[in-house]
Amino acid sequence: MKVLLHGCNGKMGQVLTRIISQMEDMKIICGVDREPNKIKNPYPVYDCLSKVQEDVDVLIDFSNHSALDSILEFGLSKNVPLVICTTGFSPEEKEKMKKASEKIPILNSANMSIGINLITNLLKNIAPILYGDFDIEIIEKHHNQKLDSPSGTALMLADAINSSLQNSLEYVYGRHSKTDKRKKEELGIHAIRGGAIVGEHSVIFAGAGEVIEINHSALSRDVFAYGAIRAAKFLVGKKPNFYTMNDVLK
């Protein structure tokens, strides 16, 4: 399988470079990064997708939401499936992704780990049982280089809870300057940034007499890279559609 790695010189790009270099059934044919010369890679790196001439089977993206238009244009014009792992997309950008997936297979997930995707499903089952007696809050912690906040995963977990409650919740991002009491329909989302934290998410159900906390810690970035590789293998050969990690794990 021939891979184009978009965002190849970033933290995730370099983890994928290391892992795929040890694989026999996958090869990075070329990379794209807006800082193409930052790192010496064992494959050619271009500063934009329009310079790519190589034939590839799949594009894996860990870059920045601002690159979405060029990624969709590349996928649509060359009929290349896209595994989009970047976070921080606006609702309009997510809509563009879904529209493009009518023509090419696109897989998008804010978190490529098995654990977070299992928790997402679990939350859809337990939130309707607990809601009413329990207040729901999400806390996420990440390294000090992360650009988007709250994390894509925190939003994905919040959306899973909200969709199981007929989208009746109001997201409250932090509580700074708030002077009124918490309302039942609030879903608090809180972001912490520091050091080298890879990625930690807690969903808290706080009741009058007990607290349930569901935690996930990524111990290294390898877990996301292995998920992206699994997603790429899943996506090649699939019909045009919008896929998530749930489809991969089914």
Ligand SMILES: NC(=O)C1=CN([C@@H]2O[C@H](COP(=O)(O)OP(=O)(O)OC[C@H]3O[C@@H](n4cnc5c(N)ncnc54)[C@H](O)[C@@H]3O)[C@@H](O)[C@H]2O)C=CC1
């Ligand atoms: N879905 C998942 O499981 C995971 C998603 N992520 C997301 O992946 C993205 C990248 O994460 P990191 O590797 O930690 O970030 P990073 O900042 O270390 O790397 C991003 C790379 O993309 C490049 N880049 C930025 N804008 C670009 C553009 N317009 N065109 C081409 N290249 C561009 C940068 O030069 C950099 O080398 C973030 O959005 C992050 O939240 C990160 C880890 C796991």
Ligand SMILES: O=C(O)C1=N[C@H](C(=O)O)C[C@H](O)C1
């Ligand atoms: O930027 C990161 O590092 C991560 N980003 C993703 C997110 O925004 O949820 C996933 C993971 O937690 C690491």
